[in-house]
Amino acid sequence: MWEYTDKVKEHFLNPRNVGELKDANAVGETGSLSCGDALKLFLKVNENERIIEASFMTFGCASAVASSSALTEIIKGMTLSEAEKITNDDIADFLGGLPKEKMHCSVMGQAALKKAIADYRGIQILEKPGEIVCECFEVTDLEIIDAVKKNNLETTEDVTNYLKAGGGCGNCLERIEEIIESVKVN
Amino acid sequence: MKIIYADNNATTKVADEVIKQMLPYFGEYYGNPSSMHTFGGNVDKKIVQARQGVADLINADPGEIVFTSCGTESDNSAVYAALAANPEKKHIITSNVEHPAINNLCKHLVKTKGYEVTFVPVDKKGMLDMDILYNAMSDNTALITLMWANNETGVIFPIEEIGKKANEKGILFHTDAVQAAGKVPIDVKAAGVDMLSMSGHKIHAPKGIGILYIKNNLKFSPFLIGGHQEKGRRGGTENTVSIIGLGKACEMAKEHLNEMDTRVRNMRDYLENQLLEKIPACSVNGDKDLRLPNTLSIGFDAVEGESILLLLDQEGICASSGSACTSGSLDPSHVLMAMEVPLKSAHGSIRFSLSFYNTQEEMDIIIKTMVSVIQRLRDMSPFWKDGKMV
Numbered sequence A: 001m002w003e004y005t006d007k008v009k010e011h012f013l014n015p016r017n018v019g020e021l022k023d024a025n026a027v028g029e030t031g032s033l034s035c036g037d038a039l040k041l042f043l044k045v046n047e048n049e050r051i052i053e054a055s056f057m058t059f060g061c062a063s064a065v066a067s068s069s070a071l072t073e074i075i076k077g078m079t080l081s082e083a084e085k086i087t088n089d090d091i092a093d094f095l096g097g098l099p100k101e102k103m104h105c106s107v108m109g110q111a112a113l114k115k116a117i118a119d120y121r122g123i124q125i126l127e128k129p130g131e132i133v134c135e136c137f138e139v140t141d142l143e144i145i146d147a148v149k150k151n152n153l154e155t156t157e158d159v160t161n162y163l164k165a166g167g168g169c170g171n172c173l174e175r176i177e178e179i180i181e182s183v184k185v186n
Numbered sequence B: 001m002k003i004i005y006a007d008n009n010a011t012t013k014v015a016d017e018v019i020k021q022m023l024p025y026f027g028e029y030y031g032n033p034s035s036m037h038t039f040g041g042n043v044d045k046k047i048v049q050a051r052q053g054v055a056d057l058i059n060a061d062p063g064e065i066v067f068t069s070c071g072t073e074s075d076n077s078a079v080y081a082a083l084a085a086n087p088e089k090k091h092i093i094t095s096n097v098e099h100p101a102i103n104n105l106c107k108h109l110v111k112t113k114g115y116e117v118t119f120v121p122v123d124k125k126g127m128l129d130m131d132i133l134y135n136a137m138s139d140n141t142a143l144i145t146l147m148w149a150n151n152e153t154g155v156i157f158p159i160e161e162i163g164k165k166a167n168e169k170g171i172l173f174h175t176d177a178v179q180a181a182g183k184v185p186i187d188v189k190a191a192g193v194d195m196l197s198m199s200g201h202k203i204h205a206p207k208g209i210g211i212l213y214i215k216n217n218l219k220f221s222p223f224l225i226g227g228h229q230e231k232g233r234r235g236g237t238e239n240t241v242s243i244i245g246l247g248k249a250c251e252m253a254k255e256h257l258n259e260m261d262t263r264v265r266n267m268r269d270y271l272e273n274q275l276l277e278k279i280p281a282c283s284v285n286g287d288k289d290l291r292l293p294n295t296l297s298i299g300f301d302a303v304e305g306e307s308i309l310l311l312l313d314q315e316g317i318c319a320s321s322g323s324a325c326t327s328g329s330l331d332p333s334h335v336l337m338a339m340e341v342p343l344k345s346a347h348g349s350i351r352f353s354l355s356f357y358n359t360q361e362e363m364d365i366i367i368k369t370m371v372s373v374i375q376r377l378r379d380m381s382p383f384w385k386d387g388k389m390v
């Protein structure tokens, strides 16, 4: 059974702001077919750096769609500097919480937003810094360290829930374990 | 809302006739079949009758039938019994598309008991690589355990052929027939199997009752050691109510085999053909010919399975997905991965599994609903544009 809040279900069944925004001046894409979910975020930003329109196209499970829908609702009307502060927790909170296994859906929202803002500012997000730990989902050690610190993650399962890292072939689970340990020690 | 239940490989409705048989034994007739008194003995008579019903479904002798608590217990008992019968042999052959009841057990035996397991791969149609299978058989092989039919795709393995080879080589052969029972004819004698598992809840009996067929004269060590029940092959006071129900369910399954092969197969084929015709970019997972008559696993490009299921759920349609998102793991099911189903459709794979309770009208509703559900999800998918995958 789906342990989704009513708000997640409602946003999945009646997603807001679906579709391509024809006159978008900022686009952020994240995820891929092989990952099992992907989000393309479209923003229309005015001369005062305010987001006046936002829309999305998402491939993924119900919580991925709901997270995308929530994200567009949250950021509409915000300035870019306000939007920059949005985290995956804000998205999850907006929806009344997400099942632990689905936290990566909100992380995807945050990542797409970051990319869209960078796109608007003409900043190339270069190759991800750090070293790839999870080959399946292309997650780096720095990303894992960051997520472990910010969310007080304790187990490899937590890391998988947030970043997907380790959720594919599982070859990197030991390495993730080491990273968690090293964060704890520091 | 009216429920359309198309998830019969997950579990089935307990047949009204089965419930009717069971009810008195919940209440009035609570005797222990092992008791000396007539009150208990009368329950034993019903169990004898049930055992006969089970035996008749698979062409076994009633003495070869052992009742267990579920399909999983049957699978575990069979594997452990085979290993105990051949303590010096340290090798097991299975496939990489088995149900977790076998797959995880085999992995556990590798990890904790030092067994070597050959997981025979399947091809893109879900069919076993017979060369690898035959080449893996050796003097060190204690057991070959292969499913008769796959729960996700319905693909049927050539059990008789494998049985012959296993018998020639003197290797014990177990088959998990949990999904095959009641859907295709099973003849344990012709199949050359030493042990065979079945589960009540897949054939319109209750959950929590299973069957292990153990060939006459096979050396068998019980998994549950206890009383003399089941001729010492499985301790524990019998689940009398469920056994009586299961006996009836097996009788019914036998009567329905022909309908499975005709009416149910036709419904499944209709569903399949209509979906393929009306929805672009979708494909059937698994061999279309060597397949259970009730099962359809079908993948839709550019959409994700859980979303499909939730939208079907809104319309009261019960199906299941081979997609990860429902199970907690992130990759598509191990069965679809083993078949190398392309990720673009593996994530959007849905399994419909029918029973003789389904109707043609229900197929039409499923088809209509699927057309709109897939359209709706593709309209919001970044990988779908102008009627095709991008």
Ligand SMILES: Cc1ncc(COP(=O)(O)O)c(C=O)c1O
Binding pocket: B009, B010, B069, B070, B071, B072, B073, B075, B099, B101, B147, B149, B150, B151, B176, B178, B179, B199, B200, B201, B208, B209, B210
């Ligand atoms: C092929 C197969 N084997 C074993 C089982 C396990 O049966 P049970 O649920 O009775 O333990 C199932 C059912 O899920 C199955 O499909």
